[in-house]
Amino acid sequence: MDSEGVVTADTVTWLFFTLLLASVMVSIAGARLEGVHSDERLLEMRILLDDVAEAVNLATAGGPGHEVVVELPERLNHTDDYRVLVNSSGVYGWADGQRAFSSIYPVVVADGYGRTRVYLESGGRYSIRNTPRNNRTVIMISGAS
């Protein structure tokens, strides 16, 4: 009998089940990877807001003159633009339709122009300084070189 080009029934069955399982596994893995990528983006935003909130709290707790410098990344997860706002209640973040908040110890926050809602630009470097004004603690946020 000519045995060239013959595929046994075992091989065909094995190939069928393997392809079936592989297709399901690829689909499941794809969905998981997409989920992980999305989670990573959100997690970076949470970490960023907590870092800024921690810097504000450190400046507050450090007393008059205490300064903390924060550096913000250009993008979250290398892809998403974002915005950060600091006011007396906490740090707010926006990215790709998502929002988050990180609380701070209640304190007056201001920038160099006296505005109490301070927006931080992505990729910026900021000085967060404890500056007493009229016997009150004010956290001054300004661009750092």
Next chain:
Amino acid sequence: MHTFILNNPGSGRGQAAAEYMMLAGFSVLLALIFAGQIQLQLELMEAHSAARTGASEGAFTDTIAVYPGVTFDEYQSLKPELLEPSSVRVVRVELIEDGYSSTYGRRKFRLRAWLSGPPMKPSLRESISDRVNFCIRRSISRTFGTENLTNTYHNPAFSDHYVFTTSEAIWVQ
């Protein structure tokens, strides 16, 4: 390996025994029946897996407290506790068969998440449960590309042959 039995050595090319033909025919029939069943079972497995992925996404959203803008605004005014990170965990996602649905013309399954987290008010738990359920349904719709068959809330969610709904999550310590 199956072997052909030659009936006539003189002109035996292209011939096969009746037993072989019957066996092959029966095997093909069985294979077709089993392939269909296996495919349906795999579809159910895939949907269940998508549900678990979705539940994890939903729980993770609550864990790190990063929400879509509309939800964030609602929580800011009504449920500020949810703006703080918490530790919500998915214990398991249960798949419950609800039988044939004449409304959708498909077999219907209900998914129920078992969640674990810190003690909190029932209204907060309800919000978390709603988000996890939404993410479960959305994940199924996305996995099977059936977003166009359902509504904004992905309720119900469709796979190729089944329809899925969700019920209130069960909280365990």
